[in-house]
Amino acid sequence: MENKNIKLNEDIVLDHDLLKGPRHLSFDEKRILANRVMKKHGVGGVTLHWVNAMSWFLLIFTGAALLSASYLQFAPTWYINMMDGIFGTRGAMLHFHIAIGVFWVTTLLLYGIFGYKNYLLDFVKHDLTIDKDDIRWFPAKAKNLAGKLNHYEMPPQGTYNAGQKAYAVVVAFSTIILMITGPIMAFHIGSTTIIQWSMMLHFVATMSVFAGVFVHVYMAALFPEERPAFFSMITGKVNELYAYFHHYKWWTEIKNEEHAFFAEELKKDGIDLPALHDCKNIANHQVNSKVYDMSGDEL
Numbered sequence: 001m002e003n004k005n006i007k008l009n010e011d012i013v014l015d016h017d018l019l020k021g022p023r024h025l026s027f028d029e030k031r032i033l034a035n036r037v038m039k040k041h042g043v044g045g046v047t048l049h050w051v052n053a054m055s056w057f058l059l060i061f062t063g064a065a066l067l068s069a070s071y072l073q074f075a076p077t078w079y080i081n082m083m084d085g086i087f088g089t090r091g092a093m094l095h096f097h098i099a100i101g102v103f104w105v106t107t108l109l110l111y112g113i114f115g116y117k118n119y120l121l122d123f124v125k126h127d128l129t130i131d132k133d134d135i136r137w138f139p140a141k142a143k144n145l146a147g148k149l150n151h152y153e154m155p156p157q158g159t160y161n162a163g164q165k166a167y168a169v170v171v172a173f174s175t176i177i178l179m180i181t182g183p184i185m186a187f188h189i190g191s192t193t194i195i196q197w198s199m200m201l202h203f204v205a206t207m208s209v210f211a212g213v214f215v216h217v218y219m220a221a222l223f224p225e226e227r228p229a230f231f232s233m234i235t236g237k238v239n240e241l242y243a244y245f246h247h248y249k250w251w252t253e254i255k256n257e258e259h260a261f262f263a264e265e266l267k268k269d270g271i272d273l274p275a276l277h278d279c280k281n282i283a284n285h286q287v288n289s290k291v292y293d294m295s296g297d298e299l
């Protein structure tokens with residue numbers, strides 16, 4: 001019982017204090033947050049991301065070699081020859097490209113239809129909406145990368161930062177364009193004009209995603225600061241220290257949810273948890289009739 005109180009207090013006192021706003025953390029506070037984890041992505045989201053990424057790479061590798069119009073060709077001749085060698089004929093390569101495209105569109109449609117409420121709507125409404133902190137994020141990130149701004153001085157971010165949101169919006173719009181133009185081209189739907197316009201739009205949409213994918217992969221997989229985000233796309237989880245510094249608004253949302261659930265459970269044991277935003281002087285707050293200081297020791 002004693003241990004439960006001490007742990008309860010250490011966690012709660014720290015959370016309450018950090019919910020007042022992002023700030024510099026002491027060594028002990030960092031240690032506490034680094035040892036906690038938060039769920040960021042569900043199995044559905046992780047699976048969709050990697051199926052989408054794999055499909056994109058296969059489609060871009062084959063699509064680049066399939067571009068026959070000289071004014072659109074951007075892949076070097078040696079690459080096109082290599083791909084011709086792998087597939088034997090252009091026809092086989094085109095069939096492979098279309099098969100992957102059909103698989104990709106089907107996966108996205110299944111996700112959109114069956115995951116509309118739980119995944120898609122939440123992603124669009126909650127994760128992609130832009131606010132003024134997102135607009136302030138771009139110049140702040142430039143200063144941060146130049147070493148002139150600390151983590152805790154950055155505009156607080158939600159589940160995704162403004163850069164990630166911008167890329168996700170480009171990917172979402174391009175995906176819609178590709179899902180329409182792909183079948184038109186593959187199955188010759190409509191007039192020659194419609195097919196020609198589709199080819200142009202297909203190219204522009206692909207290029208906008210392709211241009212950003214290098215930054216996305218660098219920021220997601222290679223940039224040391226974002227390493228926890230990369231592993232979150234495998235395990236689904238991030239440590240709280242990363243969440244606190246990089247996605248403060250999302251961190252506060254999860255904390256509020258945790259707090260509400262915890263308060264409800266403790267009520268059954270007759271313990272009243274102080275409401276999060278009512279805490280004026282949290283260091284002296286009473287938990288379970290005992291007073292603790294910030295280190296979690298009973299005073």
Ligand code: HEM
Binds near residue numbers: 168
């Ligand atoms: C090796 C390739 C890739 C890696 C390592 C990678 C990694 C990641 C990671 C770690 C996240 C989660 C970020 C976070 O939770 O903070 C993410 C999100 C996302 N990825 Fe990827 N990704 C790759 C390829 C792609 C491709 C090809 C696309 C689209 C064409 C894509 C689209 C997205 C989108 C839309 C999100 C959600 C929001 C965002 O971060 O923009 N990813 N990716």
